[in-house]
Amino acid sequence: MNPAVAAIVERVRDAHASGRPLRIRGGGTKDFYGETPTGDVLDAGTLVGAADHEPTELVVTAPAGMALVDLEALLAEKGQCLAFEPPRFGPGSTVGGMVAAGLSGPSRAAAGSVRDHLLGVTLISGTGELMHFGGRVIKNVAGYDVSRLVAGSLGILGVIVEVSIKVLARAQAEATLRFDCKPTEALALLHGWGARPLPLDASAWWNGNLIVRLRGASAAVAEATRTLGGETIPPAAAAPFWESLRDHTDPFFVAADDAIAHQDATLWRLSLPQTAPLLGLAGDELIEWHGAQRWLATALPAAQVRDAAAAVGGHATAFRTRDKSAGVFAPLTPPLRAIHERLKRSFDPKGILNPGRLYPGL
Amino acid sequence: MNAPLPETATRSLAERSRRQAEVVGALAGAVPAHALLWRREDTVPYECDGLTAYREQPLVVVLPETERQVAEVLAICHRLEVPVVARGAGTGLSGGALPDPLGVTLSLAKFNRILAIDRTARTATVQSGVRNLAISEAAKPLGLFYAPDPSSQIACTIGGNVAENSGGVHCLKYGLTLHNVLKVRGFTAAGEAVEFGGDSLDAPGLDLLAAVIGSEGMLAVIFEVTVRLLPVAETARCIMASFADVRHAGNAVAAIIAAGIVPAGLEMMDKPMTAAVEGFVHAGYDLDAAAILLCESDGSASAVEEEIGRMADVLRACGATRIEASESEAQRLRFWSGRKNAFPASGRISPDYMCMDSTIPRKRLADMLIAIAEMETKHALRCVNVFHAGDGNLHPLILFDANDAAQLHRAEAFGAEILELSVAMGGTVTGEHGVGVEKLSSMCVQFSPAERAQMEGLKRAFDPAGKLNPGKVIPSLSRCAEYGRMHVKRGLLAFPELPRF
Secondary structure (H helix, E strand, C coil): HHHHHHHHHHHHHHHHHCCCCCCEEECCCCCCCCCCCCCEEEEEHHCCCCCCEEEEHHHHEEEEECCCHHHHHHHHHEEEEECCCCCCCCCCHHHHHHHHHCCCCCHHHHHHCCCHHHEEEEEEECCCCCCECCCCCCCCCCCCHHHHHHHHCCCCCEEEEEEEECCCCCEEEEEEEEEEECCHHHHHHHHHHHCCCEEEEEEEECEEEEEEEEEEEEEHHHHHHHHHHCCCEEEHHHHHHHHHHHHCCCCHHHHHHHHHHHCCEEEEEECCCCCCCCCCCCCCCEEEHHHHHEEEEECCCHHHHHHHHEEEEEEEEEEEEECCCCCCCCCCCHHHHHHHHHHHHHHHHCCCCCCCCCCCCC | CCCCCHHHHHHHHHHHHHHHHHHHHHCCCCCHHHEEEHHHHHHHHHHCCCCCCEEECEEEEECCCCHHHHHHHHHHHHCCCCCEEEEECCCCCCCCCCCCCCEEEECCCCCCCCEEEEEECCCEECCCEEEEHHHHHHHHHEEECCCCCCCCCCCCCCCHHHCCCCCCCCCHHHHHHHHHEEEEEEECCCCCCEEECCCCCCCCCHHHHHHCCCCCCCCEEEEEEEEECCCCCCCEEEEEEECHHHHHHHHHHHHHHHCCCCCCCEEEEHHHHHHHHHHHHHHCCCCCCEEEEEEEEHHHHEHHHHHHHHHHHHHCCCCEEEECCCCCCHHHHHHHHHHHCCCHHHHCCCCCCEEEEEEECCHHHHHHHHHHHHHHHHHHCEEEEEEEEHHHHEEEEHHHHHCHHHHHHHHHHHHHHHHHHHHHHHCCCCCCCCCCCCCCCHHHHHCCEEEEEEHHHHHHHHHCCCCEEECCCCHHHHHHHCCCCCCCCCCCCCCCCCCCC
């Protein structure tokens, strides 16, 4: 057995025997995310090795400890990419952390999420059992889709050892357009465009600006650029903008960090139906995913934000905050909570893997 | 005179009648009389699904008409510890809806209403018994459609599609059921209301929706589905390309993908299949080609023009001997007519056929075709091949005569060999038809005992009593022991030296 994998299996078995919890950590760039981590650090960054990229199969298999930037560089050599644009909160962000956190970037509404692109996972369960689910092929319905259940599970089901991900060719053409508008106008424009077969990819509204990215075949992007109008942002300015939005280094997120530090604000991630109206909550707001993801930096009480999101059929996550007392993630209904508890017990009967990171008591 | 039944059989028949009376009596309070079937002549239509080789008489068939009735039926079955097998249109090809002889078959056929189509949000909320094609038909006046299009889309229901995570020829570009469903509403085995996913793009907690989709009715009973709709493309065109060698055709598939093109459909037929469908539809296929590729592009007229040009260049460079691009919708549909009729055309040239459904890496398509040709000699049976080449999903159709027990036996051995080779090539035993009962033994080859035990654990997390569609998907330990074939090690690429169990 690969020594790094063997060492982790050993650590997990010991923890299973002793009942001492482990806190799984890749690059540590997402330590802020989810409920406060507890337990002895289990360094998954040791799970390194070569990635296996097959451009004609549109698949890459990579060890969990591999740096996300390295994986993306490898794909870029062959003109391919991770279409869901996972955020990199630092150079240390790992492939395993990307899957465990399940976060997707600006292109998510058009290209799909981490989970949508995940094809297979090798993981070590809470009893130290090494298991493989899914595979390297796109169509696969043999057994339950355990691998996709792991996306966004924040390590509570197992230690991710290796993942296989569907990759895509980078778009042939891309264009970024800017419009001056109010948020209501931005939503109306986006929903109108969405109903037409346009190569609409990403969008962001903040502070009176709607920025839209088109991606696709050259003819389609050229055509849509003419149809949509607006001001064309040159690629040299557009690329860093989308990168900063993706990695949360954009001025909106910098200001949010400041508000968290000095005004007891929380950065909320509101996941709403795309067509939900503006919630009218006080604070600074950035709208992505054509209305489906809205970032809100506010000092309003958690219950008020949660209720407003729930009222339109969405949910709110306290994404970055100094106060996690109201819970980071929206509470589950009792039947779903019961399923979560039984799932946790079946993967990790002693509750030693990232206990409480997703929900207290889970 | 009939031979007397053995004593055990008599006892079990009496036991079954007693149980039937008990269940019918309990359910009679929950649903109207016409929604409850138990006489043999009434339950016969439910004895199998699209996989007709497996048949069982259900104890009772119940056809509830309201959510409340579904909840009550489930609660009663839960209390009486009766297995429940949910059923849509019964078009599944792996026996996923095969009745349990001591269970209730819960038909959702009466849940056939489209509840809402939201043009702005581009979603449709429909009851689970709505047919796949009916969604696209209802959305068409709004310029929208539902992308996953399994071949059975005229008949199959969205609830069944969710249970099987169905694909179709468009899934390379537009994704599987999983990628196009936002939310499902249903009940747990105990009859508790649950909602998986949501109207937003994600839901809090673990992604239970991902687990429920493709779970073959074993985790929950679903009565309502919210799907994503897409704008209908302005136009579509299809290229039909001939190859003199299956290797060239296989390489062309890889080359198209490597060129960064994601075709709206990319299908392959081998020579015997082409001959069979030509005899059926008379579409003018190239009967001399060793393999034919159908390669579709959709989008705006100019984008399609551009993509068709790029695809034709790649196909030519890969040695295509004939390339024809459709110039009209009628011609495009004619190109597809043979592919769409592959199954009935096979039924015409053979009394029976067995349809396989494994997936392999695209680059192995030609290797697989060559291996299948060798297996034809070994098992003394013919096999015709259609592939969803773009995603490596194979549908070899093994031709045989079920009236000849030896042929049936050889066909089964032939099929098992294809599945095992698929796993060894790094693929999977089922790409879109599901495990059901048909591929239970093959699951022993693909998954280790620990992996199968974990799947059972997942099942019990949703259904602690194990009463939803029992006996499907996860083979028992004893079954795997009897099957006698080892779990095939797949290449764990970064850690090739890892032991698997």
